[in-house]
Structure formats: structure tokens, C-alpha cells
Amino acid sequence: MYQKKPEILKGKDWVMIWLYALISIIGLICIISVEYRPNDNFMDSLFAFKKNYSKQFFYLIICAVVAVFILLTDSKFFTATPNLLYVFGVLLMLATFVIGKTVNGSRSWIPLGFMNLQPVETCKIFTALALAKYLSRPDTDFSKGRAQLIASGICFLPVVFSILQNETGLALVYFSFLLPMYREGFPPVYLVVGASLGVLLVITLLFPPITLIIALSIIAIISIYFLRRKIKRDKKLLLAILSIWLICVTFVGFAVPFLFKHVFQKYQADRIFSMVGRDNPFVDQSATDLPILEPNAKKAKADKEDYNVKQSKIAIGSGGMFGKGFLKGTQTQGDFVPEQHTDFIFTSLGENFGFVGCTLLMLLYLGMLLRIVYIAERQRSTFSRVYAYSVAAILFFHVAINICMTIGLAPVIGITLPLMSYGGSSLLTFTILIFILIRLDADRQMVLR
């Protein structure tokens, strides 16, 4: 894959490199099985740069070159430049507002001629480095609220831009930075509160707000009643209960509707609601683009939302224990799954190689994640450790959400399966993320702050 020079290879984590190579080759095979038809001349089309698998093949070569460059770079470069790179990333995202190109309704792409760059994707690397840099500063005391706020700010600034660019799916990835922060001592209470709000959000999706507000009020009154003795002793408790109640009601009554009306795209809101099996209540159905909607038409619309997931489940489910065999999947060859070579590449694996193939891939990913955690924990420097956890978190988020999405456990948000999905942007991002980690790990004996 790359030149075998002893200097480059010394101290490198070979397990990671092999896992990386294996997964990306499996990805290439899956893309071939999506696009290859029996009449194609394989070698011709592989080098012709016309089919997606041929493009992916060249992207892999480019990635190998980039990986070699990263491995040749002095690791001090990565500890010295994060702030600069972060600013560069943010500027790129801002530039998108000016010279951005709209793809699928989100204005988050910068056309570079030979390929389209999505700054929010690339910015993950810079954010990970910047977070590592900030947390590893000697004068950062992460137990202090101020430091926690600044760290969160670093992580969530790109989220704001991304949402403004109508790219919500990738913005969600930035929540994975909570994981390294948690590892570094971020108080779990925030995560608990966050998780509670998440649960509340799901409940809000399931029930109308009025019912929930009434229910919350009843719960508040009941708890005040049961805690009335304690409240008499300590007035603060009452205040706490009331403020929690107020926050919840605000969240249910205003924040969630606001989120669905103004933050999410209509199609995203629809997908989320189709997950829980309801029509989107925040859109006035009668006033949408189809004024003469019949009940049937409404149903047809909902079916269309579900189509991707249904086809994806059919493709995976029909694979059975051992799959139909390479290039023998009827669903894959019949183009039944939309976006199969990108976001739904997992379905191709599921159909062609069955449960055994899927499980093997999952084990490869899990192995990679655990390996990264292992690498992280053997680092002497906080920088490397935070960075490693960031990589693990991003990888985990992508893998988990993407696969859950294909098997109907998560709403369809367009995020890729790392190293497998077709696309240069995504592949390059993960290559850089992983190889910077390998480069840093090679110098773990040095204390890089």
C-alpha cells in the first residue's frame, strides 16, 4: 500500500494499519458489487475512472499517498498547528456561505473542480486537534466550568455553522466530542441532563405537547406534595422543582417545536417522525405543497419516506446467514436500495455476505475502536490521548448511526460508513484522522506536553 521504508514503519501500530486496510478493501468490494454488472469488463472499468468503484479505487491510492505523507511528518507539527488549522477550518465553513454549492438542499459544499469539499467533514479533524490542544494546555483546569465551556465552544462552533448551512446530519457528529471530554473529567451530570433531555425529546415526538405539559405539571404537583415537609425545611428544593418543571415545559412546548419548524429541514423532521410512526405534527399538512391531499396520498407520502429504510431492510434481511454470494444479490443488482454506494453501502454487504459477513465487519470495527482506546490509554501525553478518544468517538458515532440507520434503529440522517462508503471526502477525512493518530502513537515515548 505504501513504500516500506524502515524509518517510516518504526514503532507504527500495525494492527491499526491492517484494520484500516481491511475495512477499506471490504468497502471497495461492496461498491463493486453495487455497480458491477455481468457484462462489464472489470479491468477496463476499474482503471477508466468512470464507475464509482473505479473512482473509489483511485481515492484509495490517493489516501495511501496522504497516509505516507502523514507518517513522514514530524509529530510536533500536529501539536504545534491545531489552533491555526482550527481557524482555517472555521474560515472554510464561513467561506461556504459565500462560495458554497447546494447539494441535496444543503449549502455545505465547496467546489474544487476535481471534487467537492465539505468543510464540516474536514473540520472534524481540526476540531479534534484543537480540542486535544486546548485540553492538553498546562494551564487548562478541566474541572473548572470555564474550561468546560471553552472546550464545548470549540466543539460546537462548527455545529452552529453546519446547521445554518442546512447540514444537520453531519452536525450531529460533533456531539461525539462529548466522549473525549467525558474521559477527561467532564462532569457526568451534564451528560445525564443531556440524556434526560434526549428522552424527553423522544417522548415529545410521541405525544402532543399539551398532554405532556399537563403530565409534567401533575408530576411537579405530586412531587411537591410528597416533599412538602422537606420543602418547609428547605425552600431551595421547591425552587429546584419549579425550575426543572419550567425547563421541561419550555423544552416540550417551545424548544422542540422550534427545533422541528426552524432548525430541521422538513424532510429530516419527516424522517424522524416516520421513525416513531407518526405524521409530522409541526407542519400544517393541509397547507403543504399538495393542497388536494387525500388520506391515501398522505399515506403514499409517508411510504415514500420509509422507502429507503424498507428497501435497506429487505436487502439486508434477504441475505440470510451466509448471504447470496458476491455479485448475486438480486436487490443490490436491481438497484432497489437508493444511495446504496454511499450511505447504504452496508446493505450490499448484508445481502451478499449475510449475517456472517456483517458480524465480521462489526467485529473489525469494534476491534478498531477498542484498539484506539488501548492506544489512547498508553499515551503519556494528554494531547495524544484526547485526540485518540476523539477519533474513537467520531468513528463510533459514524459506524453506530449509519448501521442503525440501515437496519431501522435510527432515523435516516445522511452520514457515511467510515472507510466503506463511496466518496473521496469521507474516505480522506477518516484516513487523515486515523493516520495522524498512528503518527502520534509512534512517538508515544516522547512527552508532547
Place this chain on the structure above:
Amino acid sequence: MSVFNQSRKNVIILVFVSLFVIIIARLFTLQVITSRYKVLADDQGTFRKVVYPDRGIIFDRHRNAILQNTNISDLMVIPNKLRGIDTATLCRILEMDTAQFKKRIVELIIKNSRSRPSVFEPLLSESKLAMLNESMFKFAPAFYLQERSVRSYPYDAAANVLGYTAEVDTNFLKKHPGEGYVAGDYAGMTGLERSYERVLMGERGIEYWKRDNKNRLTERLENGKYDTTAIAGQNLYTSLDVELQQLGEKLMQNKLGAIVAIDPRTGGILAMVSAPTYQPKYLTGSERRKHFSELFLNPALPLLNRTVSATYSPGSTFKTLQALIGLHEGVITTDTRFSCSGAFYGCGGAKPMRCLDVGTFDLRNAITISDNTYFANVMQRVIGQPKFPDVDSALRHWDNYMYAFGLGRKLGVDVPSEKSGNIPTPVYYNKVYGKGHWNYCTFRSVSIGQGEVDVTPLQVANEMAYIANKGWYYLPHVVDSIEDGDKFDITSKYRKKINPVNIPDSIFEAVHDGMQGVVDRGTGAGAKVPGIAICGKTGTVENYYKGVKQQNHSFFCGFAPRDNPRIAIMCVVENSGRFGGTYAAPIVGLMIEKYLNDSITGKARQARLEQLSNLNLMPPRIFAELRKQDSMRHSKDSAYLLAKGYIKIIKDTVGLDDETVDKDEIEAYKKQPANPAVPVKDTLQRPEAILPKENEITTPKDSLRK
């Protein structure tokens, strides 16, 4: 700081592992436990394509194909490739305007989506196909021609014998479960197409195809590993002589009636003409629907195979059989004479039966001049034999002869919709008059083939074969053999010689003498063919339609040559008026000449042929009904809808397995008895319906042997 939080590593690992376990568990249920998705995937991802083999070909006795397959083209369109097509030229060729064109495209898109091929114009006519072929390049790739196989009739003959195929309907599917038919299939509906359907259809093949998300078939599943190949239908070799058939159809044009010719040596049917007939190709191809409703609504009933489905009183042709019975029973000898002084007075005061020639005749002359009184006397003697305790048993005895001669029962010919005809039984008369309240005089007109006796033309022809062979016959049949063997055992019953009554040859000789006299110097002189000894018998049949007396039917039946007979034939010309010898006899003469001499020779004979075929003997009531129908069609905006209702009726009634009689046919072909003493209402009851089991003939040989 990091040291304090080291344990958080385990929480993180726990989160990773547990989520992956959840995913793997979910994958396990999805892929291994549930089979639902597999079924769904097969439903949408693969397609079971039924491959229809070519139907079998039907040959005549000289190995001419009379029913075969030709390819006809459909114009197909893929709507999403329509951009930039020269639609104006296409519309001009197809004779439609652009508005129609657009409408049709939109309909097809709604029906069949944009990306799948649909039939734009089915079953192109030859002229349109020729024009399209020339300029097809202008319409590619959105339009292309697709061939399919349809039935074709190179000789344009024998429509009613061959039958037609049609799309199966729900009724058909209900009647034939488990035979692999699905809606949209074609199956034989009448004629040989129907009775040999299982043989002709062949075995269907199944191809498994992969299908893509736009429902297009892409490639074979696993390179056709699971496919079964289609096997073409078996060919049928018939005994028909297609030239004889064509001659018969020519002679019978503009007439109602039928001709049946049988090779008495084998029972093979040589010609089976039902008039009026139709062009068999009318019921294939693009105009099928229109033609079908026209034919169906035609009051002359061209779709009715009169040779087996129409019944007539046999008239004087019946006398030959009476002679056989009289001689065999010993009540007369060939020299027995009866005289006719103008009518038969054997029944006293009842209305006398007129005879045409006054005088005294022996048997031979009585046949020759068709003397009514003679045969009324013969039957009176047969019935009045002292060995019978009462008229019941006497009539039963006489009936057994009739059944032995192949009357009153379905013969079992391999053409569907055969009627059984009717032979009056004691049970019937007991029911109508009461036991003991009837006698020979009640049914005396039966003796000359009028009254309650009904026969099909096929039965008469078969009876001639029986007489020609001097006492035996094979069941008449059209199909001689099936290529590659008769897997369904359809034809074996046609190879059994039937020899029901032992009647000595001398008796037959006497009857043959009389019958030869008919042609040589008697009523059937019109059938004379120089150089051929023809035996024949005329019949002039009185008949009624809806209670009103109609013009007589002209009957002639016979066989030739007298020694070593090779053709037994019968012809009926309905409502032609005049006598049996006038129209039917010359037609039979020409048919015999054609078959035995292979051609009609001599100017005079040719002229006779042309004269007969140009003769229009269509009864006036047909024209009246046609006119009535026309005015109805005008007043009713859509005759098509009317016809649609009718199509269902005919589909329900013409099937092999459904022998229940079409109501319309009954009415059209019901003949009122000549005997006015029988109330009309009672005669409407078909005796076969009330015939109890014990009255049916079981072993005619034994019961007749004394």
C-alpha cells in the same frame, strides 16, 4: 487528572461493546430469524416469467397444414425514451392524430410506468407493419416491434371444426383449477382447439429473471439454473380433406345447413361444413373483439357448428333404417308390397299421412320413390308384433335399434358441443299421454322421420357409414393421430369397431338396391355422378320455428361407391323449400365426385357447381332479424356493450365440459312435432332429460338377439 478518570475508559468500552451487541442482535433477527424480508426480496427482485410454447399444428389427411402459427407484431413503446421521436410520421402510419397519440402515451405511463415497455399498438395489420418496418429507424429506440405467435389458417377453411383460442376468463379458471392457467392466458374455446387443448398447448416453460427497481427484467437468475424449457404443443393429423372442405363451404355459401362426410372404412371425418361459416382468421389478430361480437350477434349463427350442435328431424332419410329393422325383424321381405292410394289410412280417422306417388311398391321401389305409406306400414308391423305384450316394450325394442345405429345418443366425436338428438321413448309418451293412452298411431309420423325424432347431421352421416359397411362403423372422429403419441388417451376409442346388431348382408344389399335406385331413377337423381355407383336417400323435412311452419329442409344422405364405399355423406340445406332432391342431392353429388375423382370434370358439372354455390337460400327471417338488429344497434349507442354481455354467455356455453344447451340455440333450433295432437308445451320437454337410467340401452346386441 487523567489518573482519576482512568476508570472512565471502562464505561466507554462498555458503551462501545453494548451498542455493537445490540446491532449484531438486530442483524441476527433481521437476517437469520425473520424470513419475511427474504420473501419480500424475492417478490420484488426476481420475476417468474412463463414462456409459452407454440401451439401444435393441425394437418389434413394429405399433410397440408390447415391450422398453424404465424408471427404477428406488436408495436412497443418505452415512454421515457420518447424525446425527439418523429411522432407526426408515426401518427400518419397508425392513422391517429397527435392528441390521441398523447392520450395513449399518458394512459400507458399511468398503467405501466415510464421506463417499462408497453404495448402501444397490438397485432399490427400487414400494411401498417410494412410501413412501420420501412421507417422504424425514425422511431427507435422508444418504439420497437415485438413479434408474437398467433394462429393462422392457410386454407381459410373449417372454422367451426378447428375452433378458436381466446383469453381465459374467470369462469374458465374456476373450471380448470390446477392446470396452470392464469388470467391473460389463451386457451382453445371451441372445435379441435378446445377438445385437444391439452395436446396442443404443449408444456409451458418458466424462466426466472432478475428484476430492477423500475421493474425491468435485467438478466437470468443464476444463468437460468432454475429454468424449465417450454415444450411445443403436439401436432394433430386429421382425416379432413381440406379441398373437399373448401368445396363444401363454397357450395354452402349463402345457405343455412351442414355437410358431413365420413370415410366409412375408418370413421375419419373428411369434411365437416357448417353453413354459414366465417373466416377463421377473423377471430385472431387485432380485430378479434369486433368480429366476435358481429359473428355472435348474427341471427344465422355462424359460430354454431351445425354438424354436431344442431338437430333436425331426419325426414325420409330415416326410411332406410326402418327398412333394415323391418327386414331384420322379419315382418316384411324384400318382396312385401304395400299400396298407397294417396295416403296412409292405417290409423283410421286420424289425419292421413300423404304419399307422393300413388301405387303399389315393393321395398326397393318404396325406398327409391320414398313412399310414406310403405314405411308407416312397416313400422306398424314392427310395433304390432305379437311377441310384444304392449306398445311400451315394442317401442323400447325399436329404440334399441335406433341406439345401435348411433342415434339418440352423443356419438362422442372429438369436436365439442355435440348434441345427442332425440329418439322418442315409451317413458316420454307415458308422461305426455298417460300409460295405455297411446299407441302406434300416436307416433306414426316417426316412421318417416318426422315428429319427435331428432338427429344431428353427424349422426345421419354415421348412419350412412353403418349402412355402407353393412353393419359396423367406427366412431366418427376428426383427429387420426397425434404426433409423438397420444399421452391423454383421447383417440383410442376411435379405433374400436362398433358392430351392434348382426344384420345379414342380404338385408343391406336390398336397402343398397333401393338407395342406388334413389340416385339412378328416383328422388335423388340430382346426385348422379357419371361412372360412380352412388347409393343415397333424399329427405324433405317439415319444420317449425317458434311454432310457425317454415319452408322444408332439404336433406340428402348417401355413400359411394356402392361396392367398397369410400365416402358416406350427408347434407342438409335448411329452409330451402322444395324437396330433398332439389338442393341437397346435387351438392352431395359434387362432393362425392370431388372426393372420389379428385376434381369436378366437365363443363356441365362445373357450371352446376357455380350455379349451386351462387344460389342464395338464406331464409327471409334471417334478413328480417338482421334488419331488426341494425335498427337496435342504431338506437342503442353502443352495440359493443351489448356484445360484451353476449360474449360471456357464449364463453360459458361452448366449453367442452359444459354441455348444457344455450337457450338461444334451443329456441332457434327447436322443431315442433309434425303431429299436432301433441300439445306444444309438452313437447318442449326434452325426453333425454326425463329418460331414466334403466331405459338406456346397455347391450343392444344381446337384447336384439332372438
